[in-house]
Amino acid sequence: MNITMRIGIIGLSIFFILIITHILKKGRIPIKYALVWYAAGIVTLLTGVMPDLIGYIAHFLKFEVMSNMIIIILIFILIFISIILTIIVAGQTTKIRLLIQEVSLLKEKINKVKK
Amino acid sequence: MKNKILIIIPAYNEEENILDTYNSIEKYNKKYKTNYDVIVINDGSKDQTSNICHENNIPVIDLVHNLGIGGAVQTGYKYAYEYQYDIAIQFDGDGQHNVEFIKDLIEPLINKEVDMTIGSRFIEKSKEGFKSTRTRYVGITIIALFIKLFSRRKIKDTTSGFRACNQKVIKYFCRNYPPEYPEPVSSFELLRNGYKILEIPVSMNERKGGESSINNAFKKIYYMINVVLSIFVVWLRGENK
Numbered sequence: 001m002n003i004t005m006r007i008g009i010i011g012l013s014i015f016f017i018l019i020i021t022h023i024l025k026k027g028r029i030p031i032k033y034a035l036v037w038y039a040a041g042i043v044t045l046l047t048g049v050m051p052d053l054i055g056y057i058a059h060f061l062k063f064e065v066m067s068n069m070i071i072i073i074l075i076f077i078l079i080f081i082s083i084i085l086t087i088i089v090a091g092q093t094t095k096i097r098l099l100i101q102e103v104s105l106l107k108e109k110i111n112k113v114k115k
Numbered sequence: 116m117k118n119k120i121l122i123i124i125p126a127y128n129e130e131e132n133i134l135d136t137y138n139s140i141e142k143y144n145k146k147y148k149t150n151y152d153v154i155v156i157n158d159g160s161k162d163q164t165s166n167i168c169h170e171n172n173i174p175v176i177d178l179v180h181n182l183g184i185g186g187a188v189q190t191g192y193k194y195a196y197e198y199q200y201d202i203a204i205q206f207d208g209d210g211q212h213n214v215e216f217i218k219d220l221i222e223p224l225i226n227k228e229v230d231m232t233i234g235s236r237f238i239e240k241s242k243e244g245f246k247s248t249r250t251r252y253v254g255i256t257i258i259a260l261f262i263k264l265f266s267r268r269k270i271k272d273t274t275s276g277f278r279a280c281n282q283k284v285i286k287y288f289c290r291n292y293p294p295e296y297p298e299p300v301s302s303f304e305l306l307r308n309g310y311k312i313l314e315i316p317v318s319m320n321e322r323k324g325g326e327s328s329i330n331n332a333f334k335k336i337y338y339m340i341n342v343v344l345s346i347f348v349v350w351l352r353g354e355n356k
Contacts, residue, residue: 097294099189100180105197108176 011049017041036084040077043070116224117150118201122217123191124185126208130163134206137173141207145212151217154194155208158187184276185294204279210349212277216317220279223313230284233270233302234277234317242248254339260297261343265350266306269317271314273299284310285354293345296338300345 020037023029047054047070058069122140126133133155140153141318156202157165159181167173176190186207195203202224212234216304220232237255251274258273276298284305305312329335 013118085225093294097182097186100178101186101193104176104178104190105180108194 006048006051009044013041013045013048017045033084036081040074042072043077059087118221120149120151120202120204120311121195121200122151122153122201122206123188123195123199124153124206124208125158125183125187125191126155126160126164127158127187128129128160128162128164128317129208130160130167132210133164133173134171136208136210139214146223147218151204152200154191156191158163158182161269163234167309170285176288180267183294185292185297188297189288189292192285192292195285196289199282200284200285202249202279203285207276210264211321213320215276216315217279217313219317220277222289223325224281226280227281228311229313231278231280231302231305231312233272233275233314234319235272235275235314236317236319238314238316243316244303250335254335257339258342258346261346262303262306266303267314268306270299270302270306270312272347273324274300277319278302293332296342296345299342300349303346304349307349308350 017038020034020041024031024034047066051066053068055066058066061069063069063072124136129136138157139150143149144151152174154176155164155168157168157175157177159178165175165177166175176194178187178190182190191205192203202221204217204220206214208218216234220234223229223232237252246253255271255273259271261272262268262270278298287305287308287310288301289306291301292340302312303334326344
């Protein structure tokens with residue numbers, strides 16, 4: 001891997017990690033969700049910092065080229081994040097449904113009392 | 116002791132039918148000296164459903180946002196539970212169901228023979244009247260087959276929304292009621308948890324206004340896949356503690 005490519009990867013990874021930190025600082029996402037994104041950032045950062053080590057691991061795991069391994073790892077992280085997001089959305093849908101039901105039942109009760 | 120009976124009418128954009136439906140129940144109450152209470156669950160209708168209910172003093176719960184049929188009906192069961200009704204009846208607001216059959220539906224519940232009854236179009240003694248379209252009948256039968264396969268019990272009219280249940284089931288439905296494809300899935304859930312279900316022959320009318328929500332081939336297949344998968348998942352889950 002040539003030096004320009006390494007600098008590019010390192011730069012982008014640091015930028016990505018900084019963005020996540022910024023969002024965290026603003027309180028827009030809780031730490032537990034940020035952790036997976038940090039994991040994704042760190043994987044790419046390591047590729048830029050220690051290509052030899054990553055290359056060695058890739059070779060050891062019988063990947064043809066190093067980038068294949070990186071892409072597979074990142075794809076798995078993304079799939080994992082998607083599943084977590086589906087679970088969160090489903091949980092929130094249930095909570096919203098319960099809230100709508102309870103609020104509507106309460107409103108009906110209040111209307112009855114008013115009459 | 117007299118049983119407290121509630122008729123739950125889920126309604127989404129039913130301005131054409133809701134008043135007729137309510138009046139048919141009131142007329143029935145007067146004629147047979149029965150005392151069926153009604154609660155309309157207005158599922159965020161965009162038409163005049165809510166206004167019609169309020170103007171005519173029809174008891175109504177206006178959901179603050181559209182929930183879909185499952186969430187709406189569950190609200191009705193929660194209402195039934197809160198006001199300690201002995202029997203809750205699910206009754207469509209679109210004029211498909213006939214109030215005359217309610218007494219047949221609740222009789223086995225009053226006699227404590229079963230936990231839920233389903234008004235069925237397809238069992239032998241079913242009277243004349245609107246059955247279903249052919250494709251729909253095929254779908255209903257396939258679902259029936261899967262229910263039989265996983266529960267070893269027979270329900271023929273799996274998608275009938277004309278049902279009555281006792282207090283035990285009301286309580287169960289308050290906790291667990293499938294928000295999507297509620298009729299076949301909830302019936303199967305009850306069977307899976309050891310509740311007794313009985314089908315009662317009824318005749319239904321063709322819907323007066325509006326259109327079925329499952330109206331094209333893709334939606335039909337999608338519906339079938341979802342229902343069959345849901346039944347499978349409920350089966351996997353085993354009995355609810």
